[in-house]
Amino acid sequence: xxxxxxxxxxxxxxxxxxxxxxxxxxxxxxxxxxxxxxxxxxxxxxxxxxxxxxxxxxxxxxxxxxxxxxxxxxxxxxxxxxxxxxxxxxxxxxxxxxxxxxxxxxxxxxxxxxxxxxxxxxxxxxxxxxxxxxxxxxxxxxxxxxxxxxxxxxxxxxxxxxxxxxxxxxxxxxxxxxxxxxxxxxxxxxxxxxxxxxxxxxxxxxxxxxxxxxxxxxxxxxxxxxxxxxxxxxxxxxxxxxxxxxxxxxxxxxxxxxxxxxxxxxxxxxxxxxxxxxxxxxxxxxxxxxxxxxxxxxxxxxxxxxxxxxxxxxxxxxxxxxxxxxxxxxxxxxxxxxxxxxxxxxxxxxxxxxxxxxxxxxxxxxxxxxxxxxxxxxxxxxxxxxxxxxxxxxxxxxxxxxxxxx
Amino acid sequence: xxxxxxxxxxxxxxxxxxxxxxxxxxxxxxxxxxxxxxxxxxxxxxxxxxxxxxxxxxxxxxxxxxxxxxxxxxxxxxxxxxxxxxxxxxxxxxxxxxxxxxxxxxxxxxxxxxxxxxxxxxxxxxxxxxxxxxxxxxxxxxxxxxxxxxxxxxxxxxxxxxxxxxxxxxxxxxxxxxxxxxxxxxxxxxxxxxxxxxxxxxxxxxxxxxxxxxxxxxxx
Numbered sequence: 228x229x230x231x232x233x234x235x236x237x238x239x240x241x242x243x244x245x246x247x248x249x250x251x252x253x254x255x256x257x258x259x260x261x262x263x264x265x266x267x268x269x270x271x272x273x274x275x276x277x278x279x280x281x282x283x284x285x286x287x288x289x290x291x292x293x294x295x296x297x298x299x300x301x302x303x304x305x306x307x308x309x310x311x312x313x314x315x316x317x318x319x320x321x322x323x324x325x326x327x328x329x330x331x332x333x334x335x336x337x338x339x340x341x342x343x344x345x346x347x348x349x350x351x352x353x354x355x356x357x358x359x360x361x362x363x364x365x366x367x368x369x370x371x372x373x374x375x376x377x378x379x380x381x382x383x384x385x386x387x388x389x390x391x392x393x394x395x396x397x398x399x400x401x402x403x404x405x406x407x408x409x410x411x412x413x414x415x416x417x418x419x420x421x422x423x424x425x426x427x428x429x430x431x432x433x434x435x436x437x438x439x440x441x442x443x444x445x446x447x448x449x450x451x452x453x454x455x456x457x458x459x460x461x462x463x464x465x466x467x468x469x470x471x472x473x474x475x476x477x478x479x480x481x482x483x484x485x486x487x488x489x490x491x492x493x494x495x496x497x498x499x500x501x502x503x504x505x506x507x508x509x510x511x512x513x514x515x516x517x518x519x520x521x522x523x524x525x526x527x528x529x530x531x532x533x534x535x536x537x538x539x540x541x542x543x544x545x546x547x548x549x550x551x552x553x554x555x556x557x558x559x560x561x562x563x564x565x566x567x568x569x570x571x572x573x574x575x576x577x578x579x580x581x582x583x584x585x586x587x588x589x590x591x592x593x594x595x596x597x598x599x600x601x602x603x604x605x606x607x608x609x610x611x612x613x614x615x616x617x618x619x620x621x622x623x624x625x626x627x628x629x630x631x632x633x
Numbered sequence: 634x635x636x637x638x639x640x641x642x643x644x645x646x647x648x649x650x651x652x653x654x655x656x657x658x659x660x661x662x663x664x665x666x667x668x669x670x671x672x673x674x675x676x677x678x679x680x681x682x683x684x685x686x687x688x689x690x691x692x693x694x695x696x697x698x699x700x701x702x703x704x705x706x707x708x709x710x711x712x713x714x715x716x717x718x719x720x721x722x723x724x725x726x727x728x729x730x731x732x733x734x735x736x737x738x739x740x741x742x743x744x745x746x747x748x749x750x751x752x753x754x755x756x757x758x759x760x761x762x763x764x765x766x767x768x769x770x771x772x773x774x775x776x777x778x779x780x781x782x783x784x785x786x787x788x789x790x791x792x793x794x795x796x797x798x799x800x801x802x803x804x805x806x807x808x809x810x811x812x813x814x815x816x817x818x819x820x821x822x823x824x825x826x827x828x829x830x831x832x833x834x835x836x837x838x839x840x841x842x843x844x845x846x847x848x849x850x851x852x853x
Binding site for chain 2: 490
């Protein structure tokens, strides 16, 4: 085996663990820490041997050839056949993709497609155009997406649903977006060229990566979401379990007890929301405080697009702030000292099942320009609640008797 | 850090993340609120009122986007620190000059930050509430000597009287620009390092990396 240390040292040798006396080894310790960073950061399976650029080359190549040949009508036949070549098994599962083949050359000709491409060059119009194109089984981009979807499903479902493959899968989805964007640009380039409208403005593609993640990724993500989210769930299974236990413990607390336990300052408690019937005691009421924020946060699982999830997070914050404003009768700016305990309250009441998987999926797939920004902050705050709830379970006795810290 | 600087068309622009640390009642929030609201009362959409604030600056032709992250000061949340300060370019560590304890907390944060982030992060130690000079419990000399010994800069502020705050942030920005440029040059020299995206099996030994203190921030 090979043991890599964070400082760059590598111990290579035979490791044994006989009769439980710890790890015994006989080997060579390499202390020359050259070219090791790469190896340490990327120890997930398959990443080095099989980088994302090398995967599904067959699928892209066919498309590329089609594009380079000028998207001739007669070439389309060979192009549409491209995914059949990958493997015999795949062919069977894909046959349904070709059921509309008969109508293909009638309804959606490549000339018309190129013509339409030129009409949509503003960002919003590109988005709606791409959405339509990617949904169509007749559009080249739609075909590409289908092929990638099938490949992805075949790889990462069933036996491929293994947490060690998460990074690989996540990278792959991002790469699909990049490739689809590139092919879109290629098609557009071709269309403009054929019309003789090629301007230098249309050629520049240096924003490509960023555009791909902001425009294409949300459109294609639903195709890969079930498998991808499954991998996230598997990857964060242990943390999610701890968190769930914490949530279960906290759910036993009545509202007032929980507010107290989480050190939410008394003047922020929305006691007005605790309406009582005759045989109720206020101290026993549950799930009544900050209800609007809680319900808002629960919508997190109903969305796929990381951006939408982040907007839900923002809305949750706004609901929280709104409630506090109502309680205090004035606008109040929530500093973290106040915000974090309130957020903990909402998170523990929202009881989102696989919160760890959600958080990490959002972080990995959100638009990278969000890094360090407000959405990043909100996500980080949510993550910190998630972490804290996990730890509560670990030391329940230590947490309970802590006096309020202000 | 990796997201520190980006070359934008027509001039340099930097994006910095600054994390705000300190005990509950030391006035860290009023400090940033003062700073961000003082001159222009523009209600920016991308601010969360008091816990996340942004500010745009122009320093010698360099555009700086500052994102200031507040943290909860309660001791029970201390363990959540790393989630907030990861990828920070700077940290503002606030204590109350009338409260010896809060200074001790700052020392703990410094130790932790240096251990976790090394010398890449610019540290500012801030003695707040200098309007309460009479009740001072942390001596100026002690604080400044400590700051120097850990390669941090020390500032005296009063959020109440709006003293020293502008200088603090301006100075911090300059230092972060400097660090980002040094970092960039080092990266340009071939030793490409991508410290991001660590996931998977990784064995980390407990020894903190050996760091020479005081190297990073000899500011201008």
